[in-house]
Amino acid sequence: MKYWLVKSEPGTFSWDQQVKKGVSSWDGVRNHAAAGHLRAMKCGDRAFFYHSNEGKEIVGIVEVAKEAYPDPTDATRKFVAVDLKTLKPLPKPVTLAQIKTDKTLKDMALVRLSRLSVQPVTPEEWNRVCALGGI
DNA sequence: GCCAACGTTGGC
DNA sequence: GCCAACGTTGGC
Numbered sequence: 001m002k003y004w005l006v007k008s009e010p011g012t013f014s015w016d017q018q019v020k021k022g023v024s025s026w027d028g029v030r031n032h033a034a035a036g037h038l039r040a041m042k043c044g045d046r047a048f049f050y051h052s053n054e055g056k057e058i059v060g061i062v063e064v065a066k067e068a069y070p071d072p073t074d075a076t077r078k079f080v081a082v083d084l085k086t087l088k089p090l091p092k093p094v095t096l097a098q099i100k101t102d103k104t105l106k107d108m109a110l111v112r113l114s115r116l117s118v119q120p121v122t123p124e125e126w127n128r129v130c131a132l133g134g135i
Numbered sequence: 136g137c138c139a140a141c142g143t144t145g146g147c
Numbered sequence: 148g149c150c151a152a153c154g155t156t157g158g159c
Contacts, residue, residue, distance in 0.1 A: 114152075115143085115145065115152065
C-alpha cells in the first residue's frame with residue numbers, strides 16, 4: 001500500500017464536507033506532477049487530508065475508493081480524478097509548524113514542494129504523522 | 136527550443 | 148497584502 005497527501009483549501013472543499021459526503025471526487029487538478037501521482041494511486045491506498053491556507057494542518061485520513069479516471073471537469077480530457085473515501089479524522093491535527101520542526105518530517109514534500117497539491121508520503125513520514133496525530 | 140513575462144499557489 | 152516558488156504562455 002502506498003501513502004499520499006492531498007491538499008485542499010477549506011474555503012473550497014473542507015474536511016467537514018469530505019466527512020459529510022463520505023466519498024468525494026478529487027477533480028480539478030491541473031498540474032502534471034500532481035496528476036502523475038493521481039494516476040499512481042491504487043484502491044486501498046491511504047492519503048492525508050491537508051488544509052492549506054487556512055488551518056495549515058493535516059486533519060484526517062482518506063482512502064482511495066476509485067482509481068484514476070478522466071476528470072469530468074477537464075474539457076481537454078488530459079487530466080484525471082480519483083475518488084476518495086473518508087476514513088477517520090486525526091484526533092489531534094498535525095500543523096505545518098509541527099512538521100517543520102520535526103526531525104522526521106521536516107523534509108516532507110509538503111515543506112519542500114509547497115505548491116504540489118498531490119504528493120507521496122513515505123511510510124516513515126506516515127507513521128510519524130499518525131503518532132503525532134494521536135492514532 | 137530558449138527564455139522573459141505573467142499567473143497562481145500558498146506561507147507568512 | 149506581500150512575495151517566493153514554480154508552472155505556463157508566447158515571442159523570437
